[in-house]
Amino acid sequence: MSGSDEQLQVNTYIWSQSSDQVTISFLVPETSKAKDLDIVIEHHYVRAGLKGQEPVFKAKLFSPINHFDSLWQLEKNSASPFSSLTASPSLSIASSYAFMSSPNHSPNSSMILPAPALTESLTFEGSSSTAQMTDLLQQTAALGNNNNTDQTVSPPSSSELLNDGLLSSTSQPSSPTSLATPPHPPVGSSSSSQHQSSQQQQQQQQIKYRILTIHLEKEKEGLDWAIPVSGGHKAGEMDMDVTSAYLLASWFETRMGNLKRALDYYLDAAERGHTKSMIKAAALYESDQETVPNATNYPDKDSKKSFEWYQRAADLPINNTNGNDSSDGPDPLACYVVGTIYGSGSSDAQVEKNYEQALHYYNRCMLITAPRIDLDFGVLDQQHIPKYILRNHAPHTRDERYFSSAAFQTGLIYLYGSQPEGETVRSTTTVDVDPSLALRYWKEAAVLGHAQASYNIGIVYANAMGVDQDLWLAGKWFGRALKLDTTQRLVAPAGVQVVMDWDAKEGDDKEEPTEPKSAQKKTKKKTSKKRKGKKRQEHNDGFGLALALGGVTAVCHLL
Template identity: 50%
Template structure:
């Protein structure tokens, strides 16, 4: 068994895997930790493991009996970091059926963000605000201010200092502790590591085990009451994924679930306020008094809280606050950037504003971290495009539109294959918003958006011809001028025809002038030759 692909190893939680004869459970302990600092008990069907004087990371009744005489644990010598890739820590590629998921409301789904309309470019190349699809900038969620002095190397974030919890988590070093539990019955396939409480007490277990067990109760056992009870217990103890699950339950409510043909979960009544509170707890993370991160900040929760603050929610009792929205969008990007296998450092290369020679993705964001990073960056750009326009809800950073900064954020997500961001950059270049107007460059971004668009909803606006990403500016291309100030009309073919006709007339005038000059020269030379010939004739005749 291994975790779902998007889940990482954090402190105060564990990951687990299994082979036919063994179950492996791993978690992090502080770098300075020694064997004497550990409290580990392995019995035939009971287990407890963690640091002395602290809540165990693993505790409960095992799913099946083990051979505790041959089972063992080991402490790795090398350092590990929070959010390590679990694929390098687990032993089996098979997926556990106990892997449950957190609900995601459609309204908060990444990549369902509103995109800019494809405007029909007018004579002055401005947005077609008469379109029924035009966006009201005041309704757009905001983004974050930029500050060069706080920029981080190899990171797309160049704004404020990382949130304290994030900084504490990423600055500490840890070692990996692994338990190797030998199965008593090798024919038994474990679905969860822990199936009950420690020494007969049903709820005496660690929060990670409670979360896994709750998923088993919900999806396999159809025991909604026990599932909800275990999710709630895990959430109260700081388990981030359990917080998301509880928040989703409050969003859905038992009223909606009663119509389910499969089962009637014992969900709470719908409560938007509590849903927001649980999402916020997951976004903020949980830090103990000693600085230990109990529950890490979750990207999904950060994105949800950011969009909620950006739009406001009367139902949840949340007022618009663009500064807070920006903070959570930034936190979402900070939380995910370190888990994305991509070098963002070239994004600010002043000699390559079009990124034409950089290895942009040829596919869409495909991991959880990439999707939420792109969504947060996209929403950030929308806010800077429109500006908050509201002194009561935002600071001076976003009170006025900043299309140039909007483009910078969209370029971050565009590099990861976010089609909507590419499209919006094309619109900005075509209209000269935040950048010098460049129809050829717009064509490149539109072309990239079309290739990445899996739905087919992104249509290149009239007046712009699609250009291959690695193409060079060509003399015969209708959009060859980098700073072409000539108006682009409704049809690119008609515009090109007009330009070609104009060039043809100019060449005709030049040719006629050359022909006239040549004729004059010929006539002049001919006249001179004639005069010389006449004089020569009379001179020779006189001599004769």
């Protein structure tokens, strides 16, 4: 079976198989009748969709079928986009169905600025205006002012991430959390209505769909189909729907090692607005023998084209779910990559460092992912964030990873502004220093389990960077960072007590804060409380100065 936990989306299909049958399932508007459908099943070919629109499925089949015994069905009950389909629907008296009796029957971590997401830099001139960026910043800088609305979302599995190019060697962004983190089990997530316009929400609520499933009887029972298609429809090699083009491209890339031919199919689907194909095309333009050693045929490497496709995927409009758009909408990976490229600049792709554009795409990444994250960001407005809100693990889902990564990088830019000391290459645009805004973004990442963001919050409070100095609060955030840090690279500054109990209160005699081991060794040598207090105060006084002079302990940034 092919991905039984895949999600139904508009204008694409999912497929599964048994020993004697292959099923193709996709969504059609709830009001669709048999007369509105264009379905043709032949010995080698299938075309299916709505009349007057591009077919959802149109291709030569992987293997011949018994088209006389094949049939289609239209479920009576409605479904919404992103509904989980755990198994192909079975025929029931509640379904509308038709037998195809003839071919013609048609019914993490290092020690101060954003680094590139990829070792090879890419680029393309951006077109987003300052006004657009400002609008995005206003929406994401205060996620707490929101109302929650429930959605059912199934996070992708490891195999789906690989198919999306997120775990492959040709397309792996530098992220503060490892993409190899075990995927979180499917959960129902609540979303912030602030991240979708009321018009889009109303439109999504008004449009309902039904599941249409085509049951294809295999001519050779017991033969496993690797993919549902083997080529284009009758008109030519590339005459197929975008999902089939994507699946065939994936076959050539992963199974045949022919990256050049895979790119041809990806580009064909990408030009028609298929988001996943845009991401894959961008990755293949950066592939070579070093990144994909087992491949036999490579396309010409072109960093500029690579970034162009990343940016096109990032700039796609939010899917309007009107049944005519083959795009999945803007992709958070693409937004993150584009943001990091603008954040560092790229001589290879002829892109100048532009922090304003970097902020635009980081915030777009957050806008896309926030509605699918099960978290009420309003808790960040409270003086004390409830312990039960805090994640005790690194971000698990794809949305959580890219949201926290983008929030983390955004915080770095606001902490230092567009003219940080020590930078030889400056941003072409101006971003004012705003430590309080940096703190806000880091908190958004930290509550999701981002270790470096938690650490940087501790640095801000300990060093009084735009806020009042609070060593106790700094110790709590350092304690959270150490709990979350699986790399064991983060070390709390000497002289700051690490508070491991998040709900502990300053001066609470029931549980003393725990100092780092290095500090504990020094403490053992002190025999009087007065001496200990004096020594601690002296160290605190010098702590901020050490950071200001670029001491060993500093704000974390990504590799």
